[in-house]
Amino acid sequence: MGSYHLGRHLKILEFALSSMLRRRTKNLGLVLVFAALVFLLSSIVFLTGALRTEALATLEASPQLLVQRAMAGRHALIPLDYGELIARLPGVGSVTPRYWGYYYDIYTGANYTLLGIGDQGLESPGSTPLRLVEGSFIMPGQRRVCLIGEGVARVRGTRIGGMVSLRDARGWMQEYEVIGLFASPSRLLTNDLILLPEADLKAHFGMPDDRATDLMVEVYNPHEVDNISRKILERLPDARPISHAEIQRTYETLFNWRGGLLLAMFLGAMAAFMILAWDKATGLSADERREIGILKAIGWETSDILELKLWEGAALALVAFLAGVTAGYAHVQRFGSELLMPVLEGWSTLFPAIDLAPQLDPYALGVLFSLTVVPYIVATVVPSWKAAITDPDRVMRAS
Known part of the structure; x- marks a missing residue:
């Protein structure tokens, strides 16, 4: 029985991937926009964390x-x-x-x-x-x-x-x-x-x-x-x-403030992505509605269709999230965060060449995941659920 259910879920996943390949242009555009947003946000998280670590290392020998x-x-x-x-x-x-x-x-x-x-x-x-x-x-x-x-x-x-x-x-x-x-x-x-x-x-x-x-x-x-x-x-x-502790708190506050400033700067970009994601995800095309109607007509349950759309949304969001986080890590570790470093370095014109070592903070990545991946999956599943509970004949006639 367990192998039957596992095989069933794998078949739905296989169908979801093939369905995504048929709409590769739309999905590729979403992945690029999604990954770009995650890249910016993860770069900020990695950069502020690396600079905080660097600053605290300088304070270890302070009086x-x-x-x-x-x-x-x-x-x-x-x-x-x-x-x-x-x-x-x-x-x-x-x-x-x-x-x-x-x-x-x-x-x-x-x-x-x-x-x-x-x-x-x-x-x-x-x-x-x-x-x-x-x-x-x-x-x-x-x-x-x-x-x-x-x-x-x-x-x-x-x-x-x-x-x-x-x-x-x-x-x-x-x-x-x-x-x-x-x-x-x-x-x-x-x-x-x-x-x-x-x-x-x-x-x-x-x-x-x-x-x-x-x-x-x-x-x-x-x-x-x-x-x-x-x-x-x-x-x-x-x-x-x-005291040494006061200097540490000052540096932490400084980098938290500047990191927050960067996040605020890109808040508009995040809002624009949310609007785009909602528009793309909720605006089911005629082919997608017809596909849902046909699946209902041949015996698919509402739960099966929801699982199908869940797999589609999760696959797209996870690929974009991993690509964005990887690019953000490389941007900070390999290229010294050239896009964001001028905002955080300070007022001097003599900038240090720092070998940044970004840390993979599970808490920060979890927050980033919940702010990007989870909303997109929800925005994908909700309209599909509405179409799945509608009579198949009405869905196909409307499409």
Whole structure:
């Protein structure tokens, strides 16, 4: 009995596929439009997921707690005395000042991040892990040298032994010899980075000796970070503690917002597809109505016709869905999401070359499936059910 029912379902499936081949032009058009929509939506899902993973990877080595100073609602240089006070708090391990800033290059239109390297080098807690690709690191006491990231080297067209010219706070052009090229596990935060000796960076920005850009705070117990932040605010009202968790949430919110912006941009395309799918699926042609009437006349049950149309709709929707998801994955993984990346990269003109690794998120794919495949199958079955419950003679006369 079981083999009989299985054979019956397979025969209906075979008939459904042959019926679809007879209307190949209409079905091919639907598959192309359907796959294009799924391609756009899946590209957005894969891209935002890959960028979120990339951003979180950059934050793994970030300090447990950053302390900045706010003045008039803006980031201001923080006194080194603040670090001495914070270091005396119970539970605080070390406090390390950081010296960094942004530099706009009028010649290339790129924004660089300049970071000062002290005698500790890159061994201080919370420092970004860097891998030297070529050359050497900055040694203690070394001056007028720099290390540059891959993006800066590409834009400036320079390598080891070349010179990087930067205009300082006094308007004078300063030259630094490139002694090393570095890379990072993630290029999002280091592609535009230039490392300078700490003394050179302070002179470049005109920083006072008793000021730093911010303070990196190491906390012995990670669960006490919020308590340490509260104590810092009690003693230093103009301080702004930023925990590792807060930075993570900020990045996640940023990419969720930009991903939502992209989805909103293509909401009109999705609505247009739904209208097209409904029009194509509900507008049964005369041949389709005649086919249903003949099948009813030769003894097919209403359930058989519904199964036939269910197979047709499911086959078309699944082929289009798989094609769209595969194309979306390849677009992000193979081609770096060239169509969508400019919207999510940010405001800089110096974009990192990121090797995106999209993740197959079952939840996201399930939502995408339910928003595209399920409505189409429903739109296919409902009009067929209406035709199937009508008298065969009336159906064939009407067609």
